[in-house]
Amino acid sequence: MKKILFLLFISAKLIFVSAQPYQINLQVSSFSEGDFAPFIFSNDLSGAPRIFAVTISPEQGEVKVRGEIYWKKDADSGFDWLLTFRTRVFQARSFFNTDLGNTIQLGRGETNSSLIDENRRRGRPSGEYRLDIYLLDANDQQLAFDSKTYEFSNPAQTLSIILPQPGSIENIGGVHAEWTELNGIQYYEIKANVRESAAQSLEDALDSGSPVIDNVPVGVLNSIDLRTILSREWTPGQEIVFRVAALLVGGTPSDMIESNIVNFYLDDPANPFQEETTENINQLLQSLYDGLGSNLLDRLLSGNLQITDISWEETGLNLSPQEIQDLLNYLRQHPDNILNIEQD
């Protein structure tokens, strides 16, 4: 009789446990784009930092979890399926995404490769992401469900060269290059070449002949002295075109993000541009009969000030050494065509 009572008690408990409804609660952590990027770009659920937590109650019985991520790229589009992951059966317990693939075994998963690629091309998470979590029993019957949406308001990241500035004059002994920092980067890669003539587009110049820097990976730092990675020597007076590309985590070289192309000029140490230009403008100002530009002349004659940059006001682009030379020749010949020189 005791045995029968004991069996009834155990059976009742089992029935009670199996009948107790499961609850699931999905929490999305506060995370950065950099944290989220590898998660979404490479479907690396465990490799990313803690992105989400799933609380399951009661922590009893054997369960499985299916997760689906949807992406809404912009306000005009709907949520499109991005990827699905599935766990194997595990003892019900709360977990973080970092447990998936580690303490909780992952099963078969699927991804929408074209949308993953589109995300990768954008370089950083953008738009809205919705995570649907299904709690299933061992037979894939749904026990509970929760969903959360996370929005990235930032636009797609772009890679821009900060230094050298377009058209700037750089010391041949060292050219400090710097570009905007991207998230989720494996490495940056540099390419630079000599521009042989102004008729050549910057792109053609970059892709022609043998580059002075030939797609050299430089790690994840966003600055470098270009002089240190030259494939061959450059010479004074040359115009150099330069571009950075970034390989994102999980990406391939074919979908690297490329920066704008920037051109700069190499200064001749034996005939420094700044001194020469300063002296030429000195002479020009001294030749003006009406003392126009005397403020600037006073500065230059003080002896310790030099001209560092001359740029077009309309575009902000620096004048090339040749343009400066041509302009100074023109103004020397036609000083009457100078309308005004004033401090800004």
Added chain:
Amino acid sequence: MNKYLLLPALLVFNLYALSPTSVGVLTKIIQTVEYKAVETENWGNAKLGSVVYDGDEVRTGSRSLALLKFLDNSLIRVRENSIVTIYGSKEDNKLNKNTFIERGRVGFEITDQGDDEFKFTTPTGVASIRGTKGFFEVPLDGSMLIFVKEGIVDIESLIGTKASGSVGAGKFAKIDLSGELVIEDAGSEYENQFQAMEKETVKKIRIKLNNGEEFLLEYLD
């Protein structure tokens, strides 16, 4: 009935006849350009698009420029520190123009005049132009210099011997205070000056110093 219809038309015609002859329009004003209507004594700032009438005056300040386009599309560039008076008179279907250059430098691009007349007058000489390019220079002493880039200009001294001659392309003529006229081949210096006078687009460059100060240089290109 017909005469009542004609009255308004006659009134408009008479008003038109009474109004001064419009000669051209100021199409560009750079820096200090002043204008004086013939019927007033006072100079005022010239405004872009102002119509210039017979007898009106235009003067430019230092490093300034005014462009005046005539009704026949002829153009004069009144360069810095210049004073000009624009005359225009209608005669039958012709509009005869005369620009008196009191002082300064004036570039010209004169369209084919047909039966019309286009003259430039200075304190020492007068030039008749029938479609050509070049420039005048009248220094403070009142002497006159003309460079002809294209075409031919008939020139005549107004004082002394009242000498006259024709100045062809690539030549310059000078009339001094005694009325003597000299015509010679112009060198590259005049050619360069002419090219510089044709510039009318304002460009600006920013010059940065190593102490952070910045200067703006404006020039004509």
